[in-house]
Amino acid sequence: MEHTRDKPFTAEIALPGGALSAYDNHTLRRLSAMRGYFADAERYEQMLAASDIGLYEVYELHRPESSGELLHGTSILHPGKVGDEYFMTKGHFHAVLETAEVYYVLQGQGMMVMETPEGDWAVEELCPGRVLYVPPGWAHRSVNTGGEADLITFFVYPGHAGHDYGSIESQGFRKRVVERDGKPRVVDKARWRPQEER
Numbered sequence: 001m002e003h004t005r006d007k008p009f010t011a012e013i014a015l016p017g018g019a020l021s022a023y024d025n026h027t028l029r030r031l032s033a034m035r036g037y038f039a040d041a042e043r044y045e046q047m048l049a050a051s052d053i054g055l056y057e058v059y060e061l062h063r064p065e066s067s068g069e070l071l072h073g074t075s076i077l078h079p080g081k082v083g084d085e086y087f088m089t090k091g092h093f094h095a096v097l098e099t100a101e102v103y104y105v106l107q108g109q110g111m112m113v114m115e116t117p118e119g120d121w122a123v124e125e126l127c128p129g130r131v132l133y134v135p136p137g138w139a140h141r142s143v144n145t146g147g148e149a150d151l152i153t154f155f156v157y158p159g160h161a162g163h164d165y166g167s168i169e170s171q172g173f174r175k176r177v178v179e180r181d182g183k184p185r186v187v188d189k190a191r192w193r194p195q196e197e198r
């Protein structure tokens with residue numbers, strides 16, 4: 001039987017916005033979807049009561065979720081903080097743990113917080129032009145430390161990877177990125193305290 005192949009295709013990434021010229025899914029993650037993620041729960045509730053702002057957006061092209069495919073798109077993380085903790089993505093392991101991901105930074109400043117189920121952790125700075133390789137087995141979360149600009153990244157990962165949000169949602173990452181004296185600082189999750197208590 002004759003095999004029907006998809007045709008090659010292209011897309012453009014609009015900057016500074018980060019939208020793909022052609023996409024199938026646009027996800028907007030709002031503050032209300034992030035309850036329990038930020039350390040300062042009180043400040044989180046205050047902000048949410050004032051407005052359910054959008055924290056980040058993802059534009060994706062639909063591809064079959066099979067291992068030969070590469071899922072790709074753009075992630076746009078807006079600037080801001082909940083208390084002293086910078087806006088960030090939820091973060092996840094891939095459901096098929098042993099699958100990697102590549103991020104290319106198009107705009108903005110940030111950090112990628114990563115960790116493994118075995119207890120290793122890593123934080124890499126994200127700046128325009130930088131390529132970050134997230135090896136198989138590492139949970140990953142992007143953080144916008146830029147202050148005013150969106151953090152825009154282009155990502156590519158295997159079609160069969162899937163997402164596992166559960167363990168990060170319940171336990172968080174070992175490290176958080178907070179503002180101290182106007183600068184980003186990586187702190188232990190356990191050591192975090194609201195400003196007033198320090």
Ligand code: S6P
Binds near residue numbers: 058140142155
């Ligand atoms: C998917 C890839 C990104 C994130 C996006 C939002 O594997 O890592 O597209 O989905 O940055 O983050 P999250 O953690 O809410 O999916």
Ligand code: ZN
Binds near residue numbers: 094
């Ligand atoms: Zn991922």
